Amino acid sequence: MQPSVDPIPTRAPSSAQSARRRPVEVAAGVLDSLGLLNGVLRIARGRYIMAYHRVLPPAEAQAEWCHPAIWIRPKTLDEHLGFFSDIGRLVPLHELLEADDADGPLFAITFDDAWIDNLTYAIPVLDAHGAKATFFVPTDAVSTGRLFWTEELALKIGAALLGPRGEALIAHFGWPPETCGQGNALLPRLMEFIEQLKELPLAEREHSIERLYAQFGIPTSPVQGRVMTWDQIRSLSAQGHTIGSHSKTHLILRNVDVARVDEELVESRRIVEEQIGRPVDCFCFPNARYDAVSSERVLAAGYRYGFRIHNLKVTRTTHRALIPRFSASEANATLPFLKLRFARACLT
Numbered sequence: 001m002q003p004s005v006d007p008i009p010t011r012a013p014s015s016a017q018s019a020r021r022r023p024v025e026v027a028a029g030v031l032d033s034l035g036l037l038n039g040v041l042r043i044a045r046g047r048y049i050m051a052y053h054r055v056l057p058p059a060e061a062q063a064e065w066c067h068p069a070i071w072i073r074p075k076t077l078d079e080h081l082g083f084f085s086d087i088g089r090l091v092p093l094h095e096l097l098e099a100d101d102a103d104g105p106l107f108a109i110t111f112d113d114a115w116i117d118n119l120t121y122a123i124p125v126l127d128a129h130g131a132k133a134t135f136f137v138p139t140d141a142v143s144t145g146r147l148f149w150t151e152e153l154a155l156k157i158g159a160a161l162l163g164p165r166g167e168a169l170i171a172h173f174g175w176p177p178e179t180c181g182q183g184n185a186l187l188p189r190l191m192e193f194i195e196q197l198k199e200l201p202l203a204e205r206e207h208s209i210e211r212l213y214a215q216f217g218i219p220t221s222p223v224q225g226r227v228m229t230w231d232q233i234r235s236l237s238a239q240g241h242t243i244g245s246h247s248k249t250h251l252i253l254r255n256v257d258v259a260r261v262d263e264e265l266v267e268s269r270r271i272v273e274e275q276i277g278r279p280v281d282c283f284c285f286p287n288a289r290y291d292a293v294s295s296e297r298v299l300a301a302g303y304r305y306g307f308r309i310h311n312l313k314v315t316r317t318t319h320r321a322l323i324p325r326f327s328a329s330e331a332n333a334t335l336p337f338l339k340l341r342f343a344r345a346c347l348t
């Protein structure tokens, strides 16, 4: 299978994108109310893997300056799980992978990044449905307790934007003055700014961030307390959930030399196995991005399965290093819209 890419959105949806999606959401609602989407899924059967990140009530997601593509409400997660059990079976990831296409509809749940909110908000929902999930763990983030730089930056600048220097910071960015104090208007602009920083070489990016922190009195201390600890991950494993690797440093494994790719794959696997005392055979690509080199090295590093994000079912012909998952967030996974995405995957 040719590697293809369907990464999670890296930008907050613009108002134009949201407006374009609205008619599709309405259409999904109509088709769903007629029972057509459930009908397609029952007939097509199939195996579907979900990819979740953060699970938060809206007020907390807002306070965290959380990217819209990576959070979902506990209530929406509960609706998803209820639907999966109604229309088919909700099974552990390995059971789905070892099943046959005709056994479906089967659904499996995965979470990326070891967010601590998964323990607070996702585990009670999983327990209520008797479900076991797979958690993909970036080992450096867990070992240091430190957030990815993108999330840390969003939190710190977000707090500064709503603080006493907010107006000056907004002027510095050249954003409209009327966005001052308006979290909803500032969030997409902040996400766009972080996207621009991602394009810079590492040293230049770090220098820009340091300058900004110094100029606006933003604290430089690391943000702690958002990522699970190894004790918590061991406890998840003991409860019957599966732990996979999500690399060592969450480096995007595209256009990276093969030695570094191997280090990310092999080291992270070794660390997770050492920490949980069990073999690890699943790897999930950071930011769902990969290339021919990294997709080829997953199996060579000793994993049985590699995971990406793509709106496709798992089938007999799925490449074992590039197993597709459906990303799910409040921005793209109201239940009718999610069903429409599944139905499209059945019909293509």
Ligand SMILES: [Zn+2]
Pocket: 112, 113, 246, 250, 286, 287
């Ligand atoms: Zn990730």
